[in-house]
Amino acid sequence: GDSVTQMEGPVTLSEEAFLTINCTYTATGYPSLFWYVQYPGEGLQLLLKATKADDKGSNKGFEATYRKETTSFHLEKGSVQVSDSAVYFCALQGRGRRALTFGSGTRLQVQP
Amino acid sequence: DTGVSQDPRHKITKRGQNVTFRCDPISEHNRLYWYRQTLGQGPEFLTYFQNEAQLEKSRLLSDRFSAERPKGSFSTLEIQRTEQGDSAMYLCASSPGPEGEQYFGPGTRLTVT
Numbered sequence: 573g574d575s576v577t578q579m580e581g582p583v584t585l586s587e588e589a590f591l592t593i594n595c596t597y598t599a600t601g602y603p604s605l606f607w608y609v610q611y612p613g614e615g616l617q618l619l620l621k622a623t624k625a626d627d628k629g630s631n632k633g634f635e636a637t638y639r640k641e642t643t644s645f646h647l648e649k650g651s652v653q654v655s656d657s658a659v660y661f662c663a664l665q666g667r668g669r670r671a672l673t674f675g676s677g678t679r680l681q682v683q684p
Numbered sequence: 685d686t687g688v689s690q691d692p693r694h695k696i697t698k699r700g701q702n703v704t705f706r707c708d709p710i711s712e713h714n715r716l717y718w719y720r721q722t723l724g725q726g727p728e729f730l731t732y733f734q735n736e737a738q739l740e741k742s743r744l745l746s747d748r749f750s751a752e753r754p755k756g757s758f759s760t761l762e763i764q765r766t767e768q769g770d771s772a773m774y775l776c777a778s779s780p781g782p783e784g785e786q787y788f789g790p791g792t793r794l795t796v797t
Contacts, residue, residue: 604783616727617788618787621785671729671740674726674727676726677725
């Protein structure tokens with residue numbers, strides 16, 4: 573079945589550092605890929621998405637590129653801020669499916 | 685548009701009791717989803733409605749779980765004879781279409797003692 577694997581956290585960075593959170597997936601066909609973010613005390617929010625190979629999703633300075641050859645969708649940001657501290661979830665939606673399959677989440681802590 | 689709302693936000697119950705949660709989706713969204721999230725894990729899909737029809741159920745949805753969406757508006761998730769393993773955050777999401785973004789509510793945290 574479909575699955576998503578994320579790097580374990582917590583990831584602790586200093587403000588303005590470069591961020592990478594790895595995400596790889598297993599799915600039949602070509603799924604849509606997503607990054608969701610959960611800020612403390614809040615619900616899940618869609619951060620960015622990509623629906624086909626080589627698409628790059630971007631939002632709020634975060635980027636991720638759909639890499640079919642490596643089945644990856646790594647999240648990157650050039651310069652993190654304290655306000656980026658949250659839990660980040662990689663997810664996929666299989667073709668023809670409605671349910672999202674999530675990874676286990678990666679907690680990011682950004683220190684001033 | 686006030687987003688997806690869920691009620692209650694927290695529920696503490698004793699093992700063996702029944703509980704019911706409510707989800708109100710964004711008004712124009714005809715698709716509604718339930719997920720369960722345990723500590724340190726990502727959400728896991730439970731079930732999905734298109735309007736009032738329940739179109740998909742996960743194997744996680746045991747016979748003790750039932751979900752409804754009368755009239756295609758709000759939805760309820762009932763757990764009968766709760767067990768300690770049911771303790772989790774129950775998340776509701778809605779979307780305007782099959783490929784649309786799923787908007788999540790704040791969740792209902794269930795603790796079974």
